[in-house]
Amino acid sequence: MSESAVSPRGGIETSTRPSADVAASGLELLSDDCAREILAVVAEEPTPARRISERLDVSRTTVYRRLDRLEEAGLLDAQLAYDPDGHHRKEFRLAVDQLAITVDAEGVSVECTENDAI
Numbered sequence: 773m774s775e776s777a778v779s780p781r782g783g784i785e786t787s788t789r790p791s792a793d794v795a796a797s798g799l800e801l802l803s804d805d806c807a808r809e810i811l812a813v814v815a816e817e818p819t820p821a822r823r824i825s826e827r828l829d830v831s832r833t834t835v836y837r838r839l840d841r842l843e844e845a846g847l848l849d850a851q852l853a854y855d856p857d858g859h860h861r862k863e864f865r866l867a868v869d870q871l872a873i874t875v876d877a878e879g880v881s882v883e884c885t886e887n888d889a890i
Contacts, residue, residue, distance in 0.1 A: 799871065799882050801845055806830060807838045811866065814848065818863040839864055846884075 801807045806828070813824050825835045842848040842864075849867040854860045870885040 799873070801841060801847065802871070804838070806834060807842055810835065810838050810842065810864075811847065814864050815866055818851070818853070818865040820853070820861045820863050822861075824864070849887075 809828050809830075810824055813819055813827055819827075821832060821835050821839055824830075824839075825832045828835070839848065839850075843850060847866070847868055848864050850862045850864050852860050853863045866887050868884055869887050870883075872883040872885075874881045874883070
């Protein structure tokens with residue numbers, strides 16, 4: 773679990789917990805329509821980039837850029853999947869179950885719950 777907060781002076785302050793950047797980066801990425809659509813697709817089942825690109829009708833280059841950012845933020849995890857014919861590919865899955873945003877007198881905090889299935 774991690775937390776971050778927006779200070780009254782602006783900017784994001786993160787706690788000293790090791791995964792605090794996951795929540796802050798994840799919150800920033802949620803402002804991107806394509807990133808949110810990718811998260812919705814992989815929430816259904818582990819999905820390779822090519823299938824994500826086809827389902828969203830977005831170029832593979834754009835999908836790979838968003839996948840990289842989502843993976844760096846800790847919102848996605850990638851695993852190698854092997855086909856019966858010997859080929860392999862990366863499949864992306866959610867690495868978090870929940871991002872909770874709280875607004876109170878102390879500012880804005882974000883709490884991230886990791887996906888236990890990974």
